Amino acid sequence: MDDAFELADALGPEKVLYLQDPGAGLRAILVIDNVAAGPALGGTRMAPDVSLAECARLARAMTLKNAAASLPHGGAKAVIFADPKMAIADKERLVRAYAHALKDVRDYIPGPDMGTDEIAMAWVHDTTGRAVGLPREIGGIPLDEIGATGFGLAVALEAAEPFGAVPIAGARVALQGFGAVGMHAARHLVERGSRIVAVSDSAGSIHRDEGLDVSALIDWKRQGRSVADFSEGEARSRDAIIDVDCDIWIPAARPDVIHAGNVERLRARVVLEGANIPLTEDAERRLAERGVVVLPDFIVNAGGVICSAVEYRGGREGEALAIIAEKLRTNVAAVLHRAEQGQVLPREAAVAMARERVLAAMRYRRTY
Numbered sequence: 001m002d003d004a005f006e007l008a009d010a011l012g013p014e015k016v017l018y019l020q021d022p023g024a025g026l027r028a029i030l031v032i033d034n035v036a037a038g039p040a041l042g043g044t045r046m047a048p049d050v051s052l053a054e055c056a057r058l059a060r061a062m063t064l065k066n067a068a069a070s071l072p073h074g075g076a077k078a079v080i081f082a083d084p085k086m087a088i089a090d091k092e093r094l095v096r097a098y099a100h101a102l103k104d105v106r107d108y109i110p111g112p113d114m115g116t117d118e119i120a121m122a123w124v125h126d127t128t129g130r131a132v133g134l135p136r137e138i139g140g141i142p143l144d145e146i147g148a149t150g151f152g153l154a155v156a157l158e159a160a161e162p163f164g165a166v167p168i169a170g171a172r173v174a175l176q177g178f179g180a181v182g183m184h185a186a187r188h189l190v191e192r193g194s195r196i197v198a199v200s201d202s203a204g205s206i207h208r209d210e211g212l213d214v215s216a217l218i219d220w221k222r223q224g225r226s227v228a229d230f231s232e233g234e235a236r237s238r239d240a241i242i243d244v245d246c247d248i249w250i251p252a253a254r255p256d257v258i259h260a261g262n263v264e265r266l267r268a269r270v271v272l273e274g275a276n277i278p279l280t281e282d283a284e285r286r287l288a289e290r291g292v293v294v295l296p297d298f299i300v301n302a303g304g305v306i307c308s309a310v311e312y313r314g315g316r317e318g319e320a321l322a323i324i325a326e327k328l329r330t331n332v333a334a335v336l337h338r339a340e341q342g343q344v345l346p347r348e349a350a351v352a353m354a355r356e357r358v359l360a361a362m363r364y365r366r367t368y
C-alpha cells in the first residue's frame, strides 16, 4: 500500500496494528476503527486469507454495529493468519502469542469470530485479562454455544414482517454456512415454523424440499462431518446453495460471497445477512432493483456482540437474550421505517442512523 492512510475517513480507523512473532509463527493484524463510544469490541478471526482492506471493512462494520445497538463500545477486528483447523496444542501456542502481543492494547477487547471460540478467548483472557465470549466456568457467556447471533437473526426477521418481509412461519430457508451462526439461526427459525430446504458448509451443500431435520443435522455437524454427507437429502456442490429456490437466503460464512458475477442466480425474496459484509454494494443494489429485501448485517447479526457487551459488564445469559431481543426489534423497525420514509435502501438508512450516533459520540471526546 503506497498511501498509509488509504483506508482513512472521518470515522477511522484510529489504529492499524501489525503483530509479528517469528519464533511463535505469529502473523496478525488488528484494525481499531473507532473508540469514541468506549473500548472497541470485535472478533478475532483465524483465517489464512484476509486482506488488510477486508479487515478494515469488518472493523467498520463493528463500529456501525455497536453504535446502532447503542453499546458503550467502539469497533475493531483482528485477523490471525493461520489455518483454524490446526492441532489444538499449536492453536493454543499461537493464540497465546497473539494475546501476548496485544496485552498493552487496552482499547481493544477481543471476542470470538470465524476460526476462534470461547476456548481461544479463555487463552486470550488468561494472558491479557481482557476478552469476551468466555466459557461459563470463568464467568463468561459462551455466545456461540448459546447461539446469541442466530437467536437475534430470528428476532430480526419477526420484526421485519410488518414491513412486508416474508412471514417466518412456512418460509423456505437456505443457509450458506453451518457454524455458530448458521446452525442456531436454523434452529430458531424451525422453532418459529420455517422449513430449512438447503444448507452448505465449506465442503458442499445438502438439499431437501420437504425440509431438513435440523437437530439431526446439528448433531451430525458437531461430529466433525460435512453437511453434504448427511444421511437425508440430495448432496450438491458447495456453491449450489446460491441457486436454491427459497423465500429467505441467509449468508452465514464469508465476506463478499454474493457479487456482480453471481447475484442474478439468487432466487430468494429476502436476504438476512448473518455473516458480516456478505454482499458487495453492487449486488445489494441489484437485488433491491429486483424487489428483494436485504436486511443489513450490522443491524441483524448484532446478537453476538450485544451478548459480549452484557458479559463485559458482568451480566448473565438470560439478561443478554432479553436485551438482544429488545434491541433487535427496536432497531429493525427503526431502520425499515426510516428506509420507507426516505425511499432508500435498508442499508442506507442503517448506515445513516449508526453514523449519526458515532459522530455524536465523537463530539463528546476531548480531542474532537
Ligand SMILES: NC(=O)C1=CN([C@@H]2O[C@H](COP(=O)(O)OP(=O)(O)OC[C@H]3O[C@@H](n4cnc5c(N)ncnc54)[C@H](OP(=O)(O)O)[C@@H]3O)[C@@H](O)[C@H]2O)C=CC1
Pocket (backbone or CB within 6 Å): 112, 113, 114, 115, 143, 144, 148, 149, 176, 177, 178, 179, 180, 181, 182, 200, 201, 202, 203, 238, 252, 253, 254, 255, 274, 275, 276, 301, 302, 303, 304, 305
Ligand atoms: N459468531 C457470531 O456470533 C457472529 C458471527 N458473525 C459472522 O458470521 C459469519 C459466520 O460466523 P460463525 O458462524 O461464527 O463462523 P464458524 O466458523 O462457526 O462457521 C462458519 C461456517 O461457514 C462455512 N464456510 C466457510 N467457507 C464457506 C464457503 N465458501 N461456502 C459455504 N460455507 C462456508 C464453514 O464450513 P465448515 O464447517 O466446513 O468449516 C462453517 O460451517 C462470519 O462472517 C462472522 O463474522 C457475525 C456476527 C456474530
Ligand SMILES: O=C(O)CCC(=O)C(=O)O
Pocket (backbone or CB within 6 Å): 041, 042, 043, 044, 062, 065, 110, 111, 112, 113, 132, 133, 143, 276, 301, 302, 304, 305, 306, 308
Ligand atoms: O462478540 C464479539 O465480541 C465479537 C462480535 C463480532 O466480531 C461480530 O459481531 O462480527
